[in-house]
Amino acid sequence: MSSATYDRKMELLKKAADAFENGTDPFNHASLVENAVTLDECMELSDLIATILKGWLALDSSERAEHVALGAIYDEDPALVVHLKASFKLAATQKRLAQVTGRRKPE
Numbered sequence: 001m002s003s004a005t006y007d008r009k010m011e012l013l014k015k016a017a018d019a020f021e022n023g024t025d026p027f028n029h030a031s032l033v034e035n036a037v038t039l040d041e042c043m044e045l046s047d048l049i050a051t052i053l054k055g056w057l058a059l060d061s062s063e064r065a066e067h068v069a070l071g072a073i074y075d076e077d078p079a080l081v082v083h084l085k086a087s088f089k090l091a092a093t094q095k096r097l098a099q100v101t102g103r104r105k106p107e
Contacts, residue, residue: 008041009041009044009045009048012041016045016049026045027042
């Protein structure tokens with residue numbers, strides 16, 4: 001996938017997320033025309049959203065909470081998103097290490 005194609009998918013995904021957040025339908029005719037969304041892009045966006053939702057449903061409750069926290073601050077504080085992602089990765093690594101070694105994770 002080219003960088004331009006990836007950027008376009010991310011642009012459309014961000015616009016869809018903003019539309020959902022504002023209680024509007026990103027697939028309505030006006031939105032599709034305004035953003036010059038092709039039929040192929042519309043189908044790909046639908047598939048991408050479905051994949052993201054299925055991935056989220058596959059997470060355990062603590063991982064879902066982490067994703068919700070990241071989503072809640074995504075537009076407000078990008079630096080905090082980076083920090084939280086690193087913290088979540090560290091906590092997940094500690095949890096896996098504790099499972100493998102049979103030891104309690106450090107407090």
